[in-house]
Amino acid sequence: MVANTGEAGAVAVHHMDHEHPDLRLFGFLLFLISEGMLFVGLFVAYLAFRAVATQWPPAGTPKLEFLIPAANTVILISSSFVIHRAEGAIKNGDVQGVRRWFGITALMGAVFLAGQAYEYFGLIFKEGLTLWSGLYGGTFYVLTGFHGFHVLVGLLLMLGVMYRSFKEDHYTAEKHFGVEAASVYWHFVDGVWVVLFLLLYVIR
Amino acid sequence: MQLTQDQIKQDPPQDWRRYFTFCTDHKVIGVQYMVTSFTLYLVGGFLAMLIRAELWTPDPDFFPDSQVYNGVFTVHATIMIFLWLIPMLAGFANFLIPLMIGARDMAFPRLNALAFWLIPPGAILLLSSFFVGAPAAGWTSYPPLSLMDGTAGQAIWLASVILLGTSSIMGALNFITTIWEMRIPSMDIWRMPLFIWAMFATSIITLLATPVLTGALVLLTFDLLAKTTFFNPIGGGDPVIYQHMFWFYSHPAVYIMVLPGFGMISEILPVFSRKPIFGYRAIAVSSMTIAILGFIVWAHHMFTSGTPEWLRIFFMITSMIIAVPTGIKVFSWVATIWGGKLRFTSAMLFALGFLSVFLVGGLSGIMLASVPFDIHVHDTYFVVAHLHYVLFGGSVFAVYAGIYYWFPKITGRMLNETWGKIHFVLTFVGFNLCFFPMHRLGLMGMPRRVAAYDASFTDLNVLIGIGGFLLGVSTLPFLANAVYSWIGGPKAPANPWEALTLEWTTPSPPPVENWDVLPVLTVGPYDYGHEGRDPQEIIRS
Ligand code: HEM
Ligand SMILES: [Cu+2]
Helix, strand or coil, X not given: CCCCCCHHHHHHHHHHHHHCCCHHHHHHHHHHHHHHHHHHHXXXXXXHHHHHCCCCCCXXXXXXXXXXXXXXXXXXHHHHHHHHHHHHHHHCCCHHHXXXXXXXXXXXXXXXXXXXXXXHHHXXXXXXXXXXXXHHHHHHHHHHHHHHHHHHHHHHHHHHHHHHCCCCCCCCCCCCHHHHHHXXXXXXXXXXXXXXXHHHHHCC | CCCCHHHXXXXXXXXXXXXXXXCCCHHHHHHHHHHHHHHHHHHHHHHHHHHHHHCCCCCCCCCXXXXXXXXXXXXXXXXXXXXXXXXXXXHHHHHHHHHHHCCCCCCCHHHHHHHHHCHHHHHHHHHHHHHHCCCCCCCCCCCCHHHHCCCCHHHXXXXXXXXXXXXXXXXXXXXXXXXXXXXXXXXXXXXXXXXXXXXXXXXXXXXXHHHHHHHHHHHHHHHHHHCCCCCCHHHCCCHHHHHHHHHHHHHHHHHHHHHHHHHHHHHHHHHHHCCCCCCHHHHHHHHHHHHHHHHHCHHHHCCCCCCCHHHHHHHHHHHHHHHHHHHHHHHHHHHHHCCCCCCCCHHHHXXXXXXXXXHHHHHHHHHHHCHHHHHHHCCEHHHHHHHHHHHHHHXXXXXXXXXXXXXXXXXXXXXXHHHHHHHHHHHHHHHHHHHHHHHHHHHHCCECCCXXXXXXXXXXXXXXXXXXXXXXXXXXXXXXXXXHHHHHCCECCCCCCCCCCHHHHCCCCCCXXXXXXXXXXXXXXXXXXXXXCCHHHHHXX
């Protein structure tokens, strides 16, 4: 039996793409909204945990590193501007430019992850703060770890787009959903981080 | 766009086999959802009858131990909510949305197929938990109880519900995009059928609320498997925060389960009353209002969880306010059938049955919303009665009405009306016999979720048991009718009920891509009884 990989569907999508070029972007934004709600839920839970705790941060909790996350924040925010140039490039049909700006953004994302790993390393092995250190350690690692995972996914998206961009005419000035999605996603991850940074590091 | 000959050749087998493939036709996916979830409904119903068998006598004698009883009611409830109602309604949405708005398919056909194909693994996971110690903390899975059990079933339950939640988010994303972007040009929002409005509101709820549940379940999974202590008081965590996150999803989720039903009723009543729906805009807007208000009433499930007084009063008032848009709908439905030329088809009977039992559920809901009363009956059978009146009455009756109404469109065959009526009578009697006495039982003080009870409750429980078994039996004539008619029933015309919505302008069952030439709106969806508004007119134009 032949598995239907969507011949009829593909025709239909094709058909609709002509009428609504931004269909996929619309769907992708909805996806990000639901992702956003996941973070909102976790953020509010974090505030609630904080509110029920008798003391925050609890006595004996090591002081969080401030410099690295602050530097990371700067890196992420500037990377949003970098990736924005990629969007500009593709609108002029400049695939080379997409590769360049995506490459730089991905590098900045990797630096961010390295910084986070370094921070984790210090906290775990030097300060003894782990996932099991009560609500403080638990929420800290779940929130930052979950965000870090999203950064990683963003990196993979960018690499995927760069890989595909080598195919002849895969992205053009008119047709470049992949580029747009990767960069919208990146802005999203960036925005989430800013909130996270304020919650975890600034108003502690 | 027409299919070329080549593309048609590449199509999957156009017979029953395509239902077992990763087919991206929204109609096939709709049927996949419906048949799968109906099968699971039978499983969940079977578990319900096991529960009633246990409760036939006051002693806990039917099951080997109370752990098994707890597992059975937990899996029963989980199936009924996450594997029967929500996917069943998603099935209707899949089949109907493109047909009702004049689209050739969903916006994202492959995502659509993927969303469906997450359901069977979710179901298998959940049911397999029986072999490793069924989850026994109820479908709400409150910690610390859910953390203390120690069997693998609870972890499997978590995996299953997270998976099913992901599936429904994917579905909702597709529905919103399709409804928003792909209506035929002549359909502005005030000409959308009310089912479309309802699905739009429902999908927004799903999209916004489900991720919060996922968050809570992920934290619970950490607690269970990695032994963190977010919700475990023993490690300084707070179980009440779980309850907040859970109900932030689960209260809106009751509207995920009833709004599509409301939508279906709004389609069916005007057709069989031959009258325009009363208050079209009020119904449409009230769906959206319910969706929004639904997000600010969750803690009415937590009146006994140590919620501070002022907060309880806030949630009591907002809960009562939600009754207003719901009341507007009920009023509009009654006004629609008032003075109409009623045709008592099986679909209409179930729709009227829906109206009467949902009314009871809504009224007991208002009672529960008042703090003192809720504290009195909390965790008694009164709550069980209420939730079944809304969930079974509000959703299952609507689903049956929908099946009788759209079966010809879906299968191309007519259902047998006589058997449909027998089915209705059995269901209606069984339902009320089963659930109405539960109100009384709750007021007398019988707690929910226990296998043993005081001997003074025996008589009512026997009565409830009889109703329950009757309800179980009532599915048999339906099943026989459905299977027999699908195979050999009389062929259905394109528009057997002379309805005005667009799905009836294409042959039954509709071809791949739905129409040769996309239809053009010439009448509103409910313009019944106007001069010259012949349903054939839209078919011809
Ligand atoms: C008129 C609107 C409604 C009001 C005011 C209302 C109010 C309430 C309240 C206050 C409770 C808490 C009972 C308790 O925990 O002691 C409750 C329970 C419940 N309601 Fe509703 N409700 C309404 C409509 C609905 C609808 C439409 C549904 C679903 C289709 C629904 C499903 C449920 C369920 C499943 C429970 C049980 C929760 C549990 O297992 O603890 N309700 N309702
Ligand atoms: Cu509620």
